[in-house]
Amino acid sequence: MKLIILSLALGALAAFGLTVFWPDNTARPDLTIAAANLERGETLYAENCASCHGANLAGEQNWRQPGPDGVLPAPPHDKSGHTWHHDDAMLFDYTKQGGQALMEQRGVSDFKSGMPGFGEQLSDSEIRDILAYIKSTWPEEIRRAQQQRSMQGG
Numbered sequence: 001m002k003l004i005i006l007s008l009a010l011g012a013l014a015a016f017g018l019t020v021f022w023p024d025n026t027a028r029p030d031l032t033i034a035a036a037n038l039e040r041g042e043t044l045y046a047e048n049c050a051s052c053h054g055a056n057l058a059g060e061q062n063w064r065q066p067g068p069d070g071v072l073p074a075p076p077h078d079k080s081g082h083t084w085h086h087d088d089a090m091l092f093d094y095t096k097q098g099g100q101a102l103m104e105q106r107g108v109s110d111f112k113s114g115m116p117g118f119g120e121q122l123s124d125s126e127i128r129d130i131l132a133y134i135k136s137t138w139p140e141e142i143r144r145a146q147q148q149r150s151m152q153g154g
Helices: 002-021 038-048 088-097 099-105 124-136 140-152
Strands: none
Touching: 038 124, 088 099, 088 124
């Protein structure tokens, strides 16, 4: 009996220690529109994202077809694109780390992404504001669908 209690206590301490000392880097960020500075997000989007994804979030032409280099053009972030098909953690990590790095981290090595990482140029708060700005442009039913994915973790 003492061994069982000791094992449970050690397990709980180990779990607590891992949570405290090795936090989950993929914790779900708060990308709710209410928690964001949408004006700052819109400005940062124009400065950092619009050159590829378009000032009106329309993306590049033929965004579903890889270019000669095998890289897909920048997709739209409006309701016609697939951004809203991803949960908040994926969107945040993809923006911060860059597409190639994130996919390789997740074990996908045969995917070529042209999305650079912005973790060196933008703070986490700025990335959250940009993503919340993008989400604020979606119709309510799409925001609800994306929010549901985020609550489910993927």
